[in-house]
Amino acid sequence: GAVVSQHPSWVICKSGTSVKIECRSLDFQATTMFWYRQFPKQSLMLMATSNEGSKATYEQGVEKDKFLINHASLTLSTLTVTSAHPEDSSFYICSARDPGGGSFQETQYFGPGTRLLVL
Amino acid sequence: GQNIDQPTEMTATEGAIVQINCTYQTSGFNGLFWYQQHAGEAPTFLSYNVLDGLEEKGRFSSFLSRSKGYSYLLLKELQMKDSASYLCAVMDSNYQLIWGAGTKLIIKP
Numbered sequence: 001g002a003v004v005s006q007h008p009s010w011v012i013c014k015s016g017t018s019v020k021i022e023c024r025s026l027d028f029q030a031t032t033m034f035w036y037r038q039f040p041k042q043s044l045m046l047m048a049t050s051n052e053g054s055k056a057t058y059e060q061g062v063e064k065d066k067f068l069i070n071h072a073s074l075t076l077s078t079l080t081v082t083s084a085h086p087e088d089s090s091f092y093i094c095s096a097r098d099p100g101g102g103s104f105q106e107t108q109y110f111g112p113g114t115r116l117l118v119l
Numbered sequence: 120g121q122n123i124d125q126p127t128e129m130t131a132t133e134g135a136i137v138q139i140n141c142t143y144q145t146s147g148f149n150g151l152f153w154y155q156q157h158a159g160e161a162p163t164f165l166s167y168n169v170l171d172g173l174e175e176k177g178r179f180s181s182f183l184s185r186s187k188g189y190s191y192l193l194l195k196e197l198q199m200k201d202s203a204s205y206l207c208a209v210m211d212s213n214y215q216l217i218w219g220a221g222t223k224l225i226i227k228p
Contacts, residue, residue: 006161034216042220043206043218043219043220043221044162044206044218046215046216046218049215091159093161093162107152107164107167108152108164108216109164110154110161110162110163110164111161112160112161113160113161115159
């Protein structure tokens, strides 16, 4: 199946710093990538939809200026958490849709996730 | 509004069979997905149903009834490694995934 990687897998940072998380589709070109956040014992919460070459579409309540998304190529999307605070500590997961995936073309394949801890 | 319901937690015995139900009410329907998520890890894809009926894939099967807004995931010959959360998600008319809260499955020896 399709493979999506994320980097880093773990990051600990000081309050006020910015953190960049990369999401790559390794064996397919993803025109659309998604960024999720998941708090402990809760389901996934969609933050934004990232389309290659255009601005991301953010979900209601997600601050665009705080969570910067860039989808500069068909295999890479980045999420930058700017001026991170302890309440931003969470599990951030990206996913990508494989448009060439046949009957599963609407399936989203998930990266392994990035655990962010802001001190 | 859009809603996905699934039980919060279930317990089953190793070697047995368990059925995890999911009911949904969404604006449009473009398929239903089941994902498995182990603690601390990202979800992994299990199944996709867009037509009514049963899809079998090894020990796992998924069923869909669009008229009833209902799906289930059936796990046979349970193994300890099947202990995980199982997430039901529906793709709506905008091709957005609407997620259930997940069912935590506990397998006992």
